[in-house]
Amino acid sequence: MARPLPPGFPAPSIAPPALADKLMLALPQWCLGLEEPGLARHLAARALMSGDGELCACGAGLALWTWQRAPLEPGRIVLLLEALAAFSPSSPGPLAEFLNRLRSRLEGQPEPDEVAALLAAGDTALAVRLLLPRLRDPAQGVAWLASAWDGMLRLGSPDLCAAALSACPWPAELVPLRARLAAELSFHFDPPETALAALADVDEHLFGAWAGYLRAELLLRLGRPQAGRELLVGVFAALPWHTHLGLKLHALAVPPPVAPPEAAGDATILVYSWNKAALVRQTLESLARTDIGGARIVALDNGSTDGTVNGDGTGKGDGTGEVMEACRALFAPGVMRVVRLPVNIGAPAARNWLLSLPEVRERAWAVFLDDDVLLPERWLSHLLGAGQADPACGAVGCRIVSASRPACLQSADYQLFRPGSGARTFGDRPDLVNVFDNCAGGLDIGLFNYARPAAHVSGCCHALRTSVLAELGGFDIAFSPTQFDDLERDLRSAVGGRPAVYRGDVAVAHVQHSSLAKAKGPAAIGQVMGNKLKLEGKFTPESLAAVSEAGLAALWADLAAKWAGLAGA
Numbered sequence: 001m002a003r004p005l006p007p008g009f010p011a012p013s014i015a016p017p018a019l020a021d022k023l024m025l026a027l028p029q030w031c032l033g034l035e036e037p038g039l040a041r042h043l044a045a046r047a048l049m050s051g052d053g054e055l056c057a058c059g060a061g062l063a064l065w066t067w068q069r070a071p072l073e074p075g076r077i078v079l080l081l082e083a084l085a086a087f088s089p090s091s092p093g094p095l096a097e098f099l100n101r102l103r104s105r106l107e108g109q110p111e112p113d114e115v116a117a118l119l120a121a122g123d124t125a126l127a128v129r130l131l132l133p134r135l136r137d138p139a140q141g142v143a144w145l146a147s148a149w150d151g152m153l154r155l156g157s158p159d160l161c162a163a164a165l166s167a168c169p170w171p172a173e174l175v176p177l178r179a180r181l182a183a184e185l186s187f188h189f190d191p192p193e194t195a196l197a198a199l200a201d202v203d204e205h206l207f208g209a210w211a212g213y214l215r216a217e218l219l220l221r222l223g224r225p226q227a228g229r230e231l232l233v234g235v236f237a238a239l240p241w242h243t244h245l246g247l248k249l250h251a252l253a254v255p256p257p258v259a260p261p262e263a264a265g266d267a268t269i270l271v272y273s274w275n276k277a278a279l280v281r282q283t284l285e286s287l288a289r290t291d292i293g294g295a296r297i298v299a300l301d302n303g304s305t306d307g308t309v310n311g312d313g314t315g316k317g318d319g320t321g322e323v324m325e326a327c328r329a330l331f332a333p334g335v336m337r338v339v340r341l342p343v344n345i346g347a348p349a350a351r352n353w354l355l356s357l358p359e360v361r362e363r364a365w366a367v368f369l370d371d372d373v374l375l376p377e378r379w380l381s382h383l384l385g386a387g388q389a390d391p392a393c394g395a396v397g398c399r400i401v402s403a404s405r406p407a408c409l410q411s412a413d414y415q416l417f418r419p420g421s422g423a424r425t426f427g428d429r430p431d432l433v434n435v436f437d438n439c440a441g442g443l444d445i446g447l448f449n450y451a452r453p454a455a456h457v458s459g460c461c462h463a464l465r466t467s468v469l470a471e472l473g474g475f476d477i478a479f480s481p482t483q484f485d486d487l488e489r490d491l492r493s494a495v496g497g498r499p500a501v502y503r504g505d506v507a508v509a510h511v512q513h514s515s516l517a518k519a520k521g522p523a524a525i526g527q528v529m530g531n532k533l534k535l536e537g538k539f540t541p542e543s544l545a546a547v548s549e550a551g552l553a554a555l556w557a558d559l560a561a562k563w564a565g566l567a568g569a
Contacts, residue, residue, distance in 0.1 A: 004209035004238035010057040016563040031555040033438040058241040068210035072146035119151040135167040158189040176203035188406035192218040247450035250562035256451040259384035264293025266364040272300040272350040273371035288330035297336040303344035346480035368462040374509040394468040394498030397457020398506035409439035411458035412448040413502035453554040454502040459486030
């Protein structure tokens with residue numbers, strides 16, 4: 001394979017297990033993850049300033065990787081230039097020369113809000129009319145592309161992105177960047193074979209590690225695990241500090257446990273919904289196509305009114321409750337039960353209602369699904385396998401991605417910072433609950449396909465151990481009608497010594513955004529802020545500090561064991 005690092009670029013000289021020990025002592029947050037831009041920049045800068053040769057090489061490598069992941073972001077360019085200057089102050093080299101040319105082209109970049117306004121409507125035709133003339137500007141075209149590229153990708157229109165790349169006047173010295181962006185576009189929208197061909201045009205001296213990783217991921221998607229793993233081994237050898245790469249590589253070498261078929265008989269799958277007939281039908285049809293073994297299903301209609309009779313006696317058609325009743329026919333007789341409530345009691349109470357049912361309490365697992373998800377075939381056996389492998393865990397969750405292309409990460413493994421260490425939600429007091437959003441809404445390129453401990457997992461697909469629910473309680477109705485109730489329950493469980501487990505090899509597609517992301521307008525935002533304040537009052541600083549410290553210790557133990565396993569393989 002091609003060399004993942006540019007010629008002469010620094011790399012650690014010690015094996016991953018020894019490197020993990022050094023990173024744990026000097027930069028304990030390194031194990032949390034390296035894909036959240038703010039933490040990645042912080043860790044890279046700290047490592048570069050450490051004065052330790054091995055740590056400095058880790059910082060330089062992280063600066064290179066973060067730039068390769070998003071080469072149009074000026075802050076990442078500056079960080080990598082600083083890393084290069086620290087190692088070769090008198091000899092900039094080809095990479096630094098390229099970065100300086102790119103940096104000069106991005107001067108005078110339009111304000112992000114101005115670009116966001118063009119893309120916010122989601123109207124591709126409008127975006128084409130407004131953006132393309134700006135992209136053709138010989139002086140500012142690259143700068144406009146830099147501001148718009150990520151947003152254009154997320155619009156889900158590959159034709160718009162391709163048109164933008166063609167419209168932009170590329171100076172000869174930046175042509176490698178065009179090939180890099182074209183390969184990214186192909187990865188997210190084209191068949192794997194086509195995307196592999198696009199990667200052949202990427203300059204390996206500039207983007208070798210990124211291109212090597214994407215080749216490996218595409219081979220895995222093509223059903224060629226040995227070839228993909230061999231490529232990943234080469235990339236990880238060059239980046240032996242990379243948290244996600246090491247975890248992913250270990251999951252390929254030692255696949256996480258899968259529960260035997262009979263285990264599903266000890267689980268109940270729970271769905272509740274309010275006025276979402278079409279979405280809940282889609283969810284239950286998706287569920288019916290998966291392997292649920294002997295699991296039972298209970299669907300709760302939370303006081304829906306979309307199927308009631310109009311005042312003039314005419315019907316509105318099948319509403320949420322009627323759809324649930326009809327979907328019982330998708331399963332064998334007796335598998336699915338429908339509960340219909342006369343009024344909407346909110347999300348926490350609906351969950352507790354389901355948990356109170358005898359057929360749910362008598363089984364080991366209560367597995368909640370949102371009413372707008374699409375499920376992979378063996379999702380349940382993978383979640384239950386994680387629970388069987390870790391009897392101490394209180395919950396199991398998975399990777400949540402958008403249902404449309406390009407696949408965007410909505411949730412992965414959530415970890416916990418120490419109380420008071422983050423930004424303040426309320427100006428007069430530090431936040432006690434500081435959740436680290438590991439994936440930060442990034443585009444999914446497979447870096448979260450691993451299993452490990454977590455403080456919290458998404459409530460979108462949430463397997464709960466019923467014995468822990470009996471011991472520590474269900475969902476707090478103070479968070480009605482919704483927001484933070486699943487987080488509060490997971491944190492309460494973690495405080496009680498029963499943390500969660502994340503299974504990133506399971507990807508559940510979420511048709512809509514989270515309720516937090518959808519909150520707009522004064523009333524909705526006020527509801528969110530009010531529940532955030534309630535969440536802050538639920539825990540003591542000491543209890544959350546203990547969860548944070550225990551979480552870091554668990555993550556480092558997990559990472560050290562897996563990296564040692566890779567070294568011995």
